Amino acid sequence: MSQQLWQQLRPESMDSFIGAEEAVHALRMIDSGFVLISGPVGCGKTSLALAWAKERFGVPLHEQETLAPMDKFYLQHLHAYDFELDLIKQRQYFYWGVPTMIIVDEAQELYEKRQQSKLKTIPQRPDLTLVLVTQEPSALEKSIRDRCAHIRVGPLSLADLKPIVERACNFRGIPCTPELLRALNRAQVFRPRAVLNVVDSVARGLAPEAAVVGQ
Secondary structure (H helix, E strand, O other): OOOOHHHHOOOOOHHHOOOOHHHHHHHHOOOOEEEEEEOOOOOOHHHHHHHHHHHHHOOOOOOOOEEOOOOOOEEEEEEHHHOOHHHHHHHHHHOOOOOEEEEEEOHHHHHOOOOHHHHOOOOOOOOEEEEEEEOOHHHOOHHHHHHEEEEEOOOOOHHHHHHHHHHHHHHHOOOOOHHHHHHHHHOOOOOHHHHHHHHHHHHOOOOHHHHOOOO
């Protein structure tokens, strides 16, 4: 199955993000600890976490992937349903002193696995970064949220809309028309993934006013 446009244009570096300058700057100021990346669906939370991992460790990390050259670093992305704290602790023991980043996606689902209270037992370490990615930060216990540096990723601003539409239109080989930009603005479509879905629909021949419906 071919990838959707938002998958094909997923930012490969933190510098390539449009409209997330504050989040990028805040992440670059963090060396270790608990980090909570939150925001609406389709605003680039996971992409930002993966790009941050790449910038820090120099290698691309894909979803549901673990990279662990023993003497260099331990890097992992996983869904909350696959998060097992006991295994994390074992890996920490074997990788003690090795820079470690673990990205937990859909972290609000940790509640259902009764893992949240166990997170309190993970000690702070200068070589450990635990990233919780969620659209529902309130679903996490306050004690956990209080441990985190909170990074918020939101929809695009009106000023950021045109650059991302131009990038997507160039990729699909179609013109970035005023009609397309007006349709997105009128429909208040500012989430990056939704914007790219609209461009994809227009590239397939749908009129802009029709393409924004449901986005």
